[in-house]
Amino acid sequence: NAGVMQNPRHLVRRRGQEARLRCSPMKGHSHVYWYRQLPEEGLKFMVYLQKENIIDESGMPKERFSAEFPKEGPSILRIQQVVRGDSAAYFCASSPGTVGYGYTFGSGTRLTVV
Amino acid sequence: AQRVTQPEKLLSVFKGAPVELKCNYSYSGSPELFWYVQYSRQRLQLLLRHISRESIKGFTADLNKGETSFHLKKPFAQEEDSAMYYCALSGLGSGGSNYKLTFGKGTLLTVNP
Numbered sequence: 001n002a003g004v005m006q007n008p009r010h011l012v013r014r015r016g017q018e019a020r021l022r023c024s025p026m027k028g029h030s031h032v033y034w035y036r037q038l039p040e041e042g043l044k045f046m047v048y049l050q051k052e053n054i055i056d057e058s059g060m061p062k063e064r065f066s067a068e069f070p071k072e073g074p075s076i077l078r079i080q081q082v083v084r085g086d087s088a089a090y091f092c093a094s095s096p097g098t099v100g101y102g103y104t105f106g107s108g109t110r111l112t113v114v
Numbered sequence: 115a116q117r118v119t120q121p122e123k124l125l126s127v128f129k130g131a132p133v134e135l136k137c138n139y140s141y142s143g144s145p146e147l148f149w150y151v152q153y154s155r156q157r158l159q160l161l162l163r164h165i166s167r168e169s170i171k172g173f174t175a176d177l178n179k180g181e182t183s184f185h186l187k188k189p190f191a192q193e194e195d196s197a198m199y200y201c202a203l204s205g206l207g208s209g210g211s212n213y214k215l216t217f218g219k220g221t222l223l224t225v226n227p
Contacts, residue, residue: 003157033213042118042200042217043158056214091158095213103215105150105158 004029005074006092006106013113019079019086021109025094032075033103034067037089049075082113116141116205120218127191128226135186135221137175137201146204146212147184149175152220153197161199162186171195191225198222 005024013019025032030050035043036059045059049069060067064082069075079086089110093103117140127133139145149161161170164177164184175186184201201218 031213033215035215035217040219042219043202043215045214045216048213103160107157 002026004092004094004104004106006090006109008109009107011109011111013082013111015083015113016081019082019111021077021079021090021092021111022074023077023092023094023106024074025092026104029094029096029104031095031097032069033093033095034075034077035091035093037091037108039088043091046077079111082111084113087111087113116145116203116216118201118203118216118218120199120201120221122221123219124222124224126224126226129193130190133188133191133195133223133225135199135201135223137184137186137218139182139184139201139203141182141203141205143205145177147175147177148202148204148215149173149184149186150200150202150217151197152200158200191223193225193227196223196225 004026007022032049034046036046037043047060047067048056051069052071064080066078089108091108092106095103119138121136147164150158151161152158162175173186173188175184177184198220200220202215204212204215
């Protein structure tokens, strides 16, 4: 089992471009979560998805950010018109069900906006 | 609101010394608490969860509801314990179950030879 796979590992975008971050959950996991870590900060919840459904997006900025988890394929976190403040590490995690089991995290995507 | 505080950003001990990484939380309900560890250049890994009351790699953590703490302890630190440690609380999200993790800012533990 390859674990939670995130790609790319590093992503550099110019201001105004779009960033697409991909996450493939562990086999058998149908719950996906995205977290963002700004410099010197802890991880902050962004969004929780199940297949084809957004369950909770309360941590997502209201504009420019969107997430999906289609029936087939990886979960995608999309950031349109990136700004310098979007530079952060973005972590995806998955779980088989309730969080009592704890998440399994991916290695993260480090986004740098220049 | 749920909050996790790790008061020490950095902690440095010598090999063989006891280590305690502090974690305090604020949550109105019944929390589930976790410790995650991130070794250099590796992904965040679950170290402990309070409901299982287990010991992993010699680490233990006891939930103290009176003091709202979940400190991580190890009696004899090893060099390979050097890593970033995050305390996290699982609280109720708007989706109706305890899926949302709130993390502390982390403590960087360095174990010196």
